[in-house]
Amino acid sequence: xxxxxxxxxxxxxxxxxxxxxxxxxxxxxxxxxxxxxxxxxxxxxxxxxxxxxxxxxxxxxxxxxxxxxxxxxxxxxxxxxxxxxxxxxxxxxxxxxxxxxxxxxxxxxxxxxxxxxxxxxxxxxxxxxxxxxxxxxxxxxxxxxxxxxxxxxxxxxxxxxxxxxxxxxxxxxxxxxxxxxxxxxxxxxxxxxxxxxxxxxxxxxxxxxxxxxxxxxxxxxxxxxxxxxxxxxxxxxxxxxxxxxxxxxxxxxxxxxxxxxxxxxxxxxxxxxxxxxxxxxxxxxxxxxxxxxxxxxxxxxxxxxxxxxxxxxxxxxxxxxxxxxxxxxxxxxxxxxxxxxxxxxx
Ligand SMILES: Nc1nc2c(ncn2[C@@H]2O[C@H](COP(=O)(O)OP(=O)(O)OP(=O)(O)O)[C@@H](O)[C@H]2O)c(=O)[nH]1
Ligand SMILES: [Mg+2]
Numbered sequence: 001x002x003x004x005x006x007x008x009x010x011x012x013x014x015x016x017x018x019x020x021x022x023x024x025x026x027x028x029x030x031x032x033x034x035x036x037x038x039x040x041x042x043x044x045x046x047x048x049x050x051x052x053x054x055x056x057x058x059x060x061x062x063x064x065x066x067x068x069x070x071x072x073x074x075x076x077x078x079x080x081x082x083x084x085x086x087x088x089x090x091x092x093x094x095x096x097x098x099x100x101x102x103x104x105x106x107x108x109x110x111x112x113x114x115x116x117x118x119x120x121x122x123x124x125x126x127x128x129x130x131x132x133x134x135x136x137x138x139x140x141x142x143x144x145x146x147x148x149x150x151x152x153x154x155x156x157x158x159x160x161x162x163x164x165x166x167x168x169x170x171x172x173x174x175x176x177x178x179x180x181x182x183x184x185x186x187x188x189x190x191x192x193x194x195x196x197x198x199x200x201x202x203x204x205x206x207x208x209x210x211x212x213x214x215x216x217x218x219x220x221x222x223x224x225x226x227x228x229x230x231x232x233x234x235x236x237x238x239x240x241x242x243x244x245x246x247x248x249x250x251x252x253x254x255x256x257x258x259x260x261x262x263x264x265x266x267x268x269x270x271x272x273x274x275x276x277x278x279x280x281x282x283x284x285x286x287x288x289x290x291x292x293x294x295x296x297x298x299x300x301x302x303x304x305x306x307x308x309x310x311x312x313x314x315x316x317x318x319x320x321x322x323x324x325x326x327x328x329x330x331x332x333x334x335x336x337x338x339x340x341x342x343x344x345x346x
Contacts, residue, residue: 002035002063003256004089008076008113009069010104011097012191015221017066019228019249028103030068033085038064040257040264041250042275044307044337048266049273051314058274060264062257065089076116083124087179091259092186093252098218099193110190111205118161118212121181126156128178148174156182163213185259186214189252197223198243215255219248263336266307267291268316278334285330288342298346302328307337 005013014027014034021036040060049057067085070078078086086092094117096110133149135141148170155165161182162170175183188209190201197220201209209216227247230238239246257277264275265287276290284304289296304326305319313319334340 001090001260001262002065002088003091003093003260004065004067004086005093005095006067006086006089007069007095007117008097009071010101011069011095011113012099012221013069013095014066015225016095016189016191016219016249016252017064019221019225020064020253025066030071033068034066036064036066037061038253040253040275040277041246042254042264043246045266045273045275047311048268048307048339052268052270052273054268054270054273056272056274058272060257060262060275060277062253062260062262062277064093064256076113078117078120078124083120083181086121086181089184091256092181092184093256093259094186094188094214095221096188096190098190098196099220099222111208114188114205114208114212118182119159122156122159122161125162125180125182126153128180129153129156132178144171145174152180161186161212185261186212187252187255187259188212188214188216190216190218192218192220194220194223196220197248215259217248217251217255219252224249263334265334265336265338265340267341268339280336282334283330284328284332284334284340284342287334287340288344291342294346295342295344298344299330300343300345302330302332303341303343304328304332305339306335307339310339 005017007013009030014025017034017036018025020038023036025034038061040062042059045057045059070082096113098108098110100108129149129152133153136146136149151165151170152162155162162180163183190205199218201216201218206216224247227235227238261280262277263280264277267274278287278290284302285296285299288299309319309324313322313324319325
């Protein structure tokens with residue numbers, strides 16, 4: 001499961017990627033696709049770790065892919081190689097350039113870049129959908145499938161992304177294997193100059209992003225890189241100066257995590273406080289399997305304390321004493337922030 005940082009040349013993707021992963025990929029050059037692991041910041045884990053003082057504290061992790069933009073082309077287009085690299089990603093973070101890049105001609109034009117990227121993705125999807133539709137009609141394929149592809153064709157011809165088509169109108173099982181770009185979850189990040197680091201997106205961009213069914217935020221990649229280079233105890237004062245509560249990158253990573261439809265449950269103890277990623281909607285037994293296959297196989301029950309309940313009472317014992325410990329079976333749907341203790345027998 002990976003998320004792609006995508007966008008046009010010189011928008012700041014590699015700067016964001018390096019800051020998140022601690023890697024040192026050369027900036028300003030394009031280059032190859034790179035994959036890196038990113039820790040998902042979570043203040044709840046910080047708090048639990050401060051309470052339990054475990055030997056190990058482990059955050060959830062996710063993979064990001066730095067997909068270089070295309071250099072040397074006049075038009076803001078995407079080559080078939082570039083499109084293929086984007087298709088390999090499960091969700092997309094589009095980085096828009098909002099700062100003056102001396103290596104590039106022209107003032108920043110994030111609105112224009114968003115439209116150009118969207119238009120390229122619509123065209124690429126339309127080509128796939130039309131080809132499939134033609135074949136399906138010739139082969140007199142299942143009427144449901146033809147209908148689905150007709151609906152997609154219509155949507156794309158209206159320049160609307162497929163992600164806007166509601167679940168109940170489109171059987172997405174039929175789309176598997178087609179790698180359609182406009183059906184991918186999308187986060188649009190405006191990369192601004194240092195001076196504008198803490199400013200909001202602006203209504204025009206914000207409403208266009210919402211229209212596309214995407215999430216949006218702004219950050220300044222170079223400010224984020226500066227923050228990451230500071231010692232942890234120097235960070236708060238620096239953030240306060242900028243009018244930020246936490247690095248924008250933390251929110252960026254969490255939003256991207258949400259795009260993959262992931263939530264975190266926690267395990268706590270003296271040895272380890274840990275966040276575990278699972279797909280939203282996973283049941284307790286499946287979640288147990290994330291920890292160890294024995295826990296899934298021998299699952300008896302899950303003892304559950306939602307994070308907020310834990311914080312209200314301050315300890316597992318207090319939660320238990322107040323009768324607030326939830327005892328759940330294998331079909332219990334795990335919620336974000338649940339502290340789980342799995343009882344099992346193998
Ligand atoms: N002033 C300023 N410069 C930035 C910012 N983010 C990136 N840059 C600079 O812009 C240039 C391009 O940044 P990269 O991170 O390499 O951009 P990229 O999107 O990876 O570019 P390609 O891989 O070529 O598509 C570098 O010189 C960065 O130092 C920013 O927020 N502010
Ligand atoms: Mg790059």
